[in-house]
Amino acid sequence: MTYAITQTCCSDATCIAACPVNCIHPTPQERAFGSTEMLYIDPKTCIDCGACADACPVDAIFPVDSLSDTQQEYAAINAAYFEGIEPERVDEGPNFHPWGAPTFARSLPSDFAPIRVAVVGTGPAGMYAAEDLLLHTNAQLTLIDRLPVAGGLVRYGVAPDHPATRKVGDTFARFHTHPRVRTHLGLDVGRDITAQELAAHHDAVIYAVGAAADRRLGIPGEDLPGSIAATTFVSWYNAHPEVAADTVDLSAERVVVVGNGNVALDVARILVSDPEALAGTDIAGHALAALRASKVREVVLLGRRGPEDAAYTRSELLALKHLAGVRLMVDDHDPRTGASIDAARPNDRAAVLQGVARARVDWSLGPAPGRRIVFRFHSGPREILGGESVRGVRVTGGSTEGATGGPAETDIPAGLLLRAIGYRGVPVAGLPFDEATGTVVHRGGRVTGRPGTYVVGWIKRGPSGGIGANRACAAETVGTLLADAVSGALPAPTRAPSAFHRLARRRSRRGASR
Secondary structure (H helix, E strand, O other): OOEEEOOOOOOOOHHHHHOOOOOEEOOOOOOOOOOOOOOEEOOOOOOOOOHHHHHOOOOOEEEHHHOOHHHOHHHHHHHHHOOOOOOOOOOOOOOOOOOOOOOOOOOOOOOOOOOEEEEEOOOHHHHHHHHHHHHHOOOEEEEEEOOOOOOOHHHHOOOOOOHHHHOHHHHHHHHHHOOOEEEEEOOOEOOOEOHHHHHHOOOEEEEOOOOOEEOOOOOOOOOOOOEEEHHHHHHHHOOOOOOOOOOOOOOOOEEEEEOOOHHHHHHHHHHHOOHHHHOOOOOOHHHHHHHHOOOOOEEEEEOOOOHHHOOOOHHHHHHHHOOOOEEEEEEOOOHHHHHHHHHOOOOOHHHHHOOOEEEOOOOOOOOOOOEEEEEEOOOEEEEEEEOOOEEEEEEEEEEEEOOOOOEEEEEEEOOEEEEOOOEEOOOOOOOOEEOOOOEEOEEOOEEOOOOOEEEOOHHHHOOOOOOOHHHHHHHHHHHHHHHHHHHOOOOOOOOOHHHHHHHHHHHOOOOOEO
């Protein structure tokens, strides 16, 4: 019996470190690490020890013979990754790790005085940086978050029907009560406290504030009532304190989602899922009540490009295929769509749609009976239609020309439009910002022109990569910070730690301090 990695893989490589036979790939030392959709277990090398499953922070690893019917495909996905390639192996013993005394490249000399570091943001990026510092140095940390509950995207960005993914938050939560950590929630740097005040009390400050804004379509009608960002919808069903309970109106039968990444699949799945299946999750109460009363029966996913270029992962689409009571369909309005699906190789994203019903949809008709999700590729939104609220979207795309000789246009009636085309970073007070990339200007995590100031996560590299990508990102930033500490490049704080904690307690508006 071997093990297989399944849908909720976070790719943070904890399992790789635990495996005694180097059977999980790609590893952080391989060029493919960070570019694959998930990690994979080689069934020919796995010795069934279970160490990886014990180490996995998101419960994504199971014995192959215990996989449920909806997970059986992951055994083949794991095995397929190794077809035609020979992963790197260790040389000592029968493929076993050459265990020895642990060494940490990111550390400080044993006689180095403890440094005081503030981490702004308690999502995965900030907490991987905090973990690195706490495990490998004697640093004293201050954790800060503008929201009253810690967790960042793990708390407010992961769908409630993915409880295993949310479990990584439990791993991070143990650091909130670490004896060398002080935590201040409900404290907004830039509003409640200035960046200068924060820097004055610490040797270094790491900003892990993520990408707080959403990307816009830039088309007419985008600001109509009923046109909202998918990120707002996600925050709504996750009880984000800054999103009102009445933000989303589910009185229409058809919803259009612009985008075909994992967030688009998440919102589509929640919209058509059986509310009773969500009742056992930690979905917001107001969202569950709205979904129970919802009239939504059809969700249309618009993709500008073809199924071969879709941004979602195969694992998320596979899960969608097994959603109880929901039919998947591909709008066959453009012959390129079917050709791409038919020509797809087994490991291609488009191959997952093989076997899904295809037909040309007549949008002048209402949604079909039952609940369904329709994929419409090669279709870009041109205008959101409506007067007082959204009533539809005009899209271009297809292989035929319109009456004027330009691209063909189609009107899709809908009462709600969600744009799921990505996140975008916003400027951080006092830090150099690149408007083109939506990131803080830095080198190796060190903010340009701001000694003692660092960035990690999406505000550093842009909104790419899942939870696990932040581990390597944090390692680079922490390594840069510690190199600066050893070289004497960190500015010395001018105020005592206790002075900051008193200041934070006075300024905190709605959170708690510890």
